[in-house]
Amino acid sequence: MDETSSLQRRPEGSGPGPIRRTALHDTLVNHLRDMIIEGDLEPGTRLHEGQLGEQLGVSRTPLREAIKYLASEGLVELVPSRGAVVKRFSAKDVKDMLTVLRSLEELAGKLACEVASDNDIAGVRTLHDEMIDCYKAGDRLRYYKLNQDIHSAIVKLSQNASLADIHIMLQTRLKRIRFIGHEGPEKWASAVAEHEEMISALEARDQSRLSEVLGRHLFNAWDRVRDTL
Amino acid sequence: MDETSSLQRRPEGSGPGPIRRTALHDTLVNHLRDMIIEGDLEPGTRLHEGQLGEQLGVSRTPLREAIKYLASEGLVELVPSRGAVVKRFSAKDVKDMLTVLRSLEELAGKLACEVASDNDIAGVRTLHDEMIDCYKAGDRLRYYKLNQDIHSAIVKLSQNASLADIHIMLQTRLKRIRFIGHEGPEKWASAVAEHEEMISALEARDQSRLSEVLGRHLFNAWDRVRDTL
DNA sequence: ACAAAAAATGCTGCATACAGAATACAAAAG
């Protein structure tokens, strides 16, 4: 039982932490989500309850609950009497998602310009500067993460919970795809340029310009991955 | 065991149906969703596994799975060690949802004008005419349902699966609210007028006009329910 | 009589057990 690592209820006094230990359900959901996003579970793969449960050191019951949760999130598909399989997205699916995402980010941009505080905007600027550093240093992984953080941050500035929810959901579904699409240097440069524009538009609280840039940015993103599908 | 009706696995040869009988999971999810929407389970209510399960004639396991599914849908909230409670939406939450919904419907309108076939548009017209009949007959319940159907139909015309998904999700969350907001005659009339405009814009494939009407329609919808919160 | 501690109750969280469906395999017939 040495290989069945890391997911079961924390054994003992795990630190003096009065920190509310995250429920197993959440842990499982996050873990499975990551496995799907990172490709450990490829699209079309059947989620084998017995095997997967043993592998994670959890019994079938909480595992099934987590799977149902993910099904509602749209990451896996439930087939009656046959369990769950990792959902496969077609090129059109991806394009459709990006279309919606674009619309949502345009909305978020407009709202953010209206309601965000100067302080919040400064926070985004900080993220942006960090990201630029990563770009210069060629640190793709951290760049990628900060990139996403910035988009999420702008959405948060809109102070619309529902918008943020859906945005995260779509981002999650798309993460798998973007994980693949590693664009070349020239496209990367243009993406960075778009980000520069975004920030300055945000700081100027220029609704239409920010909205336009966000839209263009995502449109280009589609252009960057369309071939890889 | 006479009162525990109707949800357990179909007893026997239930018809000669080669129809794939819906899995219990789906049935449960739909049932619980309806109970929440229709107010059988009010916001803040704890979903008592034992009691609820007995009431529905199902054991706790599938019930818990259904609850997790609904949690991901955003209808209930999971509280660690305390089960699930029906989520309560604040006035701002509703406004935020309507803001997003508006943006999505505007997008759907634009797309629909581009890609929908004449046939599909005719189908929406049919629904519309039916709805008008209900309006004239004062049949609020059917009017309400057709109203929603029309909006969903327009979204479907956009042929964007992701858009449709999210739209349904938001509509579901809002159903509870709309269930309450019974507007007066004058507001009802204006809503009908807006629908007239929608249809004619759609038939003319006038993107910007359709988009504008859809947006205005939802804005007014907010105006209609804002006091009731 | 009031406050604090301790016991008791009820519910959730997880694991296990059992039944039914689907699939894979094997044997037999064409």
Place this chain on the structure above:
DNA sequence: CTTTTGTATTCTGTATGCAGCATTTTTTGT
């Protein structure tokens, strides 16, 4: 050699049982 049918295995779907946490009630001390 192919096809079909019967059987065996495997996995899902559901029920039940047990342990731990939360809350409420009771008891005890001042």
